[in-house]
Amino acid sequence: MSAPTREAVVELLRAVHDPELHRSIVDLGMVGEVEVRGGHVTVPIRLTIAGCPLKAEIQRRVTDALGGMPGVEIVQVTMDTMTDEERRALRSGLTGGDDRPSPFAAGSRTTVIGIASGKGGVGKSSITANLAVALARTGATVGLLDADVYGYSIPRMMGVTRPAVAVDDLMMPIEAHGVRMMSIGFLTEEDSPVIWRGPMLHKALTSFVTEVWWDDPDYLLVDLPPGTGDVALSLAQLLPTASFVIVTTPQLAAQRVARRAAAMAARVNLPVAGVIENMSYFVAPDTGTRYEVFSGGGGQLLASELGVPLLGRIPLEPAVAEAGDGGLPVVAADPASPAAVALLETARAVAAAVPRPVAAPS
Template sequence: MDEKQIREALQTVLHPKLKKSLIDTGMIRNISIDDNAVKLTLALKSDRSPLKEILIHEIEKVVGELPEISSVQIEFTTLNREEIGRLFPKPPLKGIEKVKHFLAVASGKGGVGKTTIAVNVALALVKQGYKVGLLDADVYGPSVPVMLDISEALYQDDNMIMPKEKYGLQIMSLGMTVEQNEAFIWRGPLVSKVIHQLLDQVQWGELDYLVIDLPPGTGDPSITIAQAIPHCSILMITTPQEIALADVRRAIGLFNKLGQPIVGLVENMSYFLCSNCTEPIEIFGHGGGVRLSQETGLPLLGTIPIDLELRQSGDDGVPIMVSATNSLAGLVFQTIAQKISDAMQ
């Protein structure tokens, strides 16, 4: 008996769901024979796969029936993410079928201006003539409804949820489905499910860009989006402080690991230009964005000053790209959007 004969015998053991042999799927590994005792590894989707017992039984039966074989020992391992994606491709998500480009706005931590930038960059893309949607995927603190002053609840049509249109944007936020002040406490699997629904069951329609406001950090939502939309580009927001960079580096590391393209960096709250000063005041330090750009090779697409009008516009629910399109901050958003659309053609 040699490995080849064992492989041939195992060709007959099919994966019940995939209807393919375990050998052809690559789920059987490391076959070894020592003194008529066979050892092999079975790779499954998860440790608790309900198919485990059935497959053990089948493998033991087929290999055990071969002449001279005295025993079969099976070890387990789990398939990696790439293998799972290849063997078990997910059906396309209905709601986003007609979306051309995806841009997720991410940050290392909260309060760095992620939502402000997601909203205004989305509006700057509208100004360029694109059809744009904005998905508030910050399930822990959806603030898009406040920044765009949307209080209406959503309605359903044909079992699909219709996004709300405002300022030429198609908008969807969990903040539009529940009381705005209600606290959100989501557990991992639930977060994944909700984000899937926001992509699958919302009628996004034909869009050039779907801008996604991610929650801060590297938690479940970022991973869910990466798995659901592998070609989603990331726009990474940072602030100038060295201390903030550690979190941003970690987030960049995660997106790199997931194979997610990062379109560039934006540094927010870069400096303060007071009306009586001649020099900009660098409240949060200096050069974080530039340093990170040099270190990672990612382009720095823009630096946004600390701007009272920008803060006010967020609180008032009228974004600066609507109220003061050609203000300093407005022009920076337009430049960032231009660079993004150039890069994502």
């Protein structure tokens, strides 16, 4: 059998995508001089950073792509690291070279949704993680920005322990369960307290929006810290097309939460798209009987107070907490469980309720 040509090898490699950047490794400039000696093909790969965590995956993709090529007997992948100059070229290739102040400024194609609450511990982060995974499962591209700088929980809930990497000065989101995420937890040692204050907090959030390669996803979900305040203000500046979804629990005094949420939304001049009630009821696993543990109907009351729809009621279910602790959100871990079914339904309701970007996706 005749040996493959170098051109044919490069052509096949064109179909190999970087697992993180979702672009052809050839177009990204990651493939060096390919050598073909008889059936022996050597592919030098230039990684964006030394010790790239996805090294093995890239190697596997290259080997898989060339393994079945007629005439190829041995595929040898060598790994090297890009020079600073190559990284800069790659970075400006990704962002088009233009210095966009915020990729989510007016005119962006992304639907931005901030998940907020009037009170801590109601399940914002759990719901954000699950909605993100649920939306990704519908085929949408989804980004998740963890704006809870002091009390971040997205890395744990999504099961990510590796640090984020940067190409030149552009940070790469970390992808898990089909969702591309950025969190302060990817940049600090676990359990080291984050002690940034006011202006630094704004700077961190600005970096998370402008210096991360979000790649214009269909949705960007933002997990907000408990309460209102500075973070909402910063985000409103950076994400001017965002709308809020407010999470509450049945027993919370709806009027008080409503007043706070409405005040926050009005202060930053962003709309509230709807309410999600969490820990609403309990379904007995043996009998399937539904118990309304907390009477109160806080979700419906809050929605009525705000004049917005109630987008879903999520049952109290140990699997939600267990899945969160295990790093696999319940919609992925146990999609048939009552909480997962409710969350998947809620994701559809959220998608239908949030305002679409003015500039329709092309």
